[in-house]
Amino acid sequence: MVAIFRNFSTARSSVQYIPRRLSLYAADRDLRRLDGNSFPFFDERKQLESRLVSLLDGCDGLVQLKQVHARVYRKGLEQCCYVLAKLVRTLNELGVPVDSYQRLVFRQVRCPNPFLYTALIRGYSVQGPFRESIGLYTSMRKEGVDPVSFTFTALLKACGAALDLNLGRQVHAQTMLIGGFCSDLYVGNTLIGMYVSCCDLGSGRKVFDEMLHRDVISWTTLIVAYTKTGDMVSAGDLFDGLPVKDMVAWTAMVTGFAQNAKPREALQFFKRMQDAGVETDEVTLAGVISACAQLGVAKYAKWVQDVAEKSGLGPTDNVVVGSAMVDMYSKCGNIEDAYLIFKGMKERNVYTYSSMILGFAIHGLAQAAMQLFNEMVETETKPNKVTFIGVLAACSHVGMVDQGKRVFSLMEKHYGVVPDGDHYACMIDLLGRAGHLNEALKLTETMPVKPHGGVWGALLGACRIHRNPDIAQIAASHLFELEPHAIGNYMVLCNIFASAGRWDDVSDVRKLMRGKGLKKNPGCSWFESKEGEIHEFFAGDTKHPRSSEINGVLEDLLQRLKGLGYQQILSSVAYDVSEDVKKGILMAHSEKLALAFGLLDSSANRPIRIMKNLRICEDCHSFMCGVSHIIGREIIVRDNVRFHHFNGGTCSCGNFW
Template sequence: METLSTPLLSLPRYSTSLTVNNDHDHPVFLHLKRCTNSSQLKQIHAQMLRTGLLFDPYSGSKLFAASALSTFSSLDYARKVFDQIPKPNLYTWNTLIRVYASSPEPLQGILIFLRMVHESPYYPNKFTFPFVIKAAAETFSLCVGQALHGMAIKASLGADVFISNSLIHFYMSCGDLDSAYRVFMMVGEKDVVSWNSMITGLAQRGCAEKALQMFQKMEEQNVKPNDVTMVGVLSACTKKLDLEFGRWLHSYIERNGISVNLTLNNAILDMYTKCRSLEDAKSLFDMMKEKDIVTWTTMLDGYAKLGAYEEARQILDTMPRQDIAAWNALISGYEQNGKSKEALSVYHELQQSKIAKPDEITLVSTLSACAQLGALEVGDCIHAYIKELGIKLNCHLTTSLIDMYSKCGDIKKALEVFYSVEKRDVFVWSAMIAGLAMHGQGKAAIDLFSRMQETMIRPNSVTFTNVLCACSHAGLVKEGKTFFGMMEPVYGIAPELQHYSCMVDMLGRAGLLEEAVEFIEKMPMPPSDSVWGALLGACQIHGNVELAERACSRLLELDPENNGAYVLLSNVYAKSGKWEGVSRLRKHMRVIGLKKEQGGSRIEVNGVIHEFLAGDNCHPLSKEIYSKLDEIVVRLKSAGYVPNKSQLLQLIEEDDMQEHALNLHSEKLAIAFGLLYVEASQPIRIIKNLRVCGDCHSVAKLISKLYNREIILRDRYRFHHFSGGHCSCKDYW
């Protein structure tokens, strides 16, 4: 018996007669069926070329199908085979469209379809349309898909269920939900795929409630759901974060005997982790006989997002293969929960282990951690790594780099990144505007906003928040009012609470407190805690006790545990010398168990983050730091410095104790450390968790002059660039 181990060159030379269309037992076809690798396929190909058999459309289609659809197929090779067939039949055209539609080059499927229509004698049939419609869906080509829809109707194929299902999927992929629904309603005999296409599409497009309603209608129509249905329904349930309904779906699957495969189990697991039920997730995870990388990563991500870091780490250490998605889940879990140091530690471990290669998600999360910490040197290294590997900056990475450099105090490098890229979406523009805003460069931010409009990039809600913040920090009240007034009539963006907060902050900072109150009273929605907080902050700046008490009262009604409200009102009392009020507030905070957030500052030296708390003496170099601080105080006093004791939150009668309390502020400790260990040619960069107080602000200005050092300090609201005895904020903060 002849087998494929027999050298194919010894096959008999077949007649070149092109009459084998009905000869399904032709020996070459038997060899094609037995073909197991590309080498054998190429030998058959060569034999068919020599005998002329390839030029028969039917024979050519058999070889082409083997080259395009087999497990060892190569699209490039299949395309070469196709190009050698003089007159491909319709099956061959359809097969080529099909393989391109499922390939990384779906656009080629559309182009092949156009060639077929123009060059071949065949008109598309019911098998052609689903393939080319899939290609249109993969390329999000709405116009192409609409044209194909019209062609199918003209060919009297509009009612075909397979074509209709393809069209539903296509319209969903392009975001045209109304057209998808119209096609769905036109299907006479809807099969489970029809329902699945609608449910999955709605879930993926953020219409979770509609997806669940569609599932309910499916049940009413007595159409039995399958595993694909349940994956879509679980996705909708997960987006709604409805744990109770998710548990019901899990039991529904078991009750109805729906086949549970790995994909469905992963969907149930994802639902439990996203709905914050690690107990249910762990129970399912332990029962699953088959697990893939998605299973392990979903479980790890669930632990990490909910702060169960030990369990997350254990999953990472025990999973069979640590791919980059698993490392990303752990890094992202730390970063999103404010544990930036830990996120950077995992990133460094990943780099050193070389187990997996960081990807875009890794870099975005790590850059975000750098931004939170003010870790400029680490962020610089990541940027250098991107350049070294030749990673092209897409909009996500560009935005992350701009955000990192801006928040780490290097606005020049942020601008360099911004101007180095050709493609800028609304998020890139918005990030750069935000960077300029936080550095007090209000006019530059407004100019950039104008340039953004010239490029025809439409601003979004975040863009306007950043522009209004820029106006607020720079005292550009007139401009801010203009931009706020443009939002809805010009751009169709209804102002939200954050925009109203920005406006109150802007008016309040400028001393227009009465106007700010009137603005709040005219709001079309109830003022939020952020609105009253902005007003209270303005009262602190301008010392308006009566209005501060009113704003604090309203703020505490909305957020009774807001310790910041008490602190701000205490500051107002202290500034006005009302120490009784300060004492009363602090006593009340003790009674209800609220503590003032402790002031903390961070400074990076040689890639290491050093942290200081107010009154901190835990640092290994505390002795040197306090010695330097004493030296600084002596030099300050000789230059005429007088401590601003109104910044104290409690009455301390002894002058020397008042002065000592002020000297213990965390930013002063960080500045002293910076003078000791940051090279004189480099700026001292400090990140502070609270608003910098007036005394520390005055001290930083004087130090920048006396020591001829540039100090860049980021507080909770903005950046202060101190140089030569001046601050970039011009004392407007």
């Protein structure tokens, strides 16, 4: 593929490339120019052409389109590139495969003009095979037909879709070589897009910097490129310099923050956007809702639903907003509201179903998830890879090993979704949680794709549940290579060694962490008060104004639980200290502080909702179970992985998390 365009720089002046087709095309063009409007025949023909084009415009199905095509023939316009280019464009829009119809139309034309060529090139650039676009461009040039600017936008799009940077560079060179196309605004913008798609942000930036004229699209293309690499600072700098900001540019920033796990910044930006009087549409809202989902706070969920309803973009009628809200409510711990939104939606797509299935999964409602999946496959909505992650996760969280294995084996055969590393991670999780650690290890070592951090992490997590320090060491050695800075992995291994009383190993891991300059993430829980304020608690925290009341509540709960036979689980402390110190550490865990505050603050009969940044420990889990029994109220804890619904002394996770 080196320099496929080598010969074309001189194509226009080279006799060998100006054969029959060009002369025919030129003759046709000249004839029409000479004809002008002086002949009544020409006017008639023009009218006929326009009528056929508007007929094509109105076609919304292949049957209609074929009828119009037959009419084109009957009227003797089967060589008219103006009408045929429109026909090809309409076929492209309908998603008809280029080779099945458009190419046939094209072959019957003796001298295709640049627009007909471009229409076909565009077809390939959208649906592939992308390289066919280049092939067509090559023959176009061989025939001496000059490209137009949107020939290049189509070609560049194909290069971007094919992720072929080399080819993109060659097309870029062509735009400069054959006559100033690179100064066309559309071509410039598409060039930036091509470089960005091919992961060459530097070249995209260079095109942007050298453009004579830019518009808001040039800026936004680059802003999005920065947000996708996680560089929100550069994105923000560009945005600040953008002279006229439109809704799309604002949305790119809001969504960028949400996608980079900065939900508070996303909401702040959205508020700025509203203050600037910029309109909101479903895409903006999708980003805002995703930010609210990450915060997991009921107050924000209600607020954003209000905003959506007021903009006429409520979840009932808008599938994008609705799907995002299903996810948001389930991540706010409110699976009932998530399901209400889901049921109320007029249209549901793969995002809607996947969000709901994942919602059921993280709330431990495996049967509901399976049932919904079965309902889904009876609709026309095809499950995708995320849907299967939801289904497998649901099985995993309740130990439905056989069901999970069955789904996994049918994924590719029945639904055409090839299992990737993520799906294998789910399977390792499923087997490992259920205690089949050797089988899980074997699958990890024999899986057809290279296991990533998620796979070894699932195995390590299973070793923690089933206290297997030996397999844990194997998993951890891979993890420390793949994710050397992920503190959680080191902590899990510490905990596994601590539970086994292997304090020398604990100390080795701590040394390893210190050597890499890693520090444990402090445990943090938060609770939303009646007034919608967020109260944050760290482990061992005494800074809260009601700290002494909180301790009083905890002491009282502890005594009452002890009366029912509760014993503190000292192995949850990964420090080699005395029993009394361990007991003290356990009672100061952040989720216990949040629970006590929740009891002081919230209204009776309402569930107490606590959020936590780390996984809940065994002692807190057991404590929460007991408290839910004593107080007769539901306690919902969202840890970094899933939700626990504590009710009447048991948890929805079945002590299996």
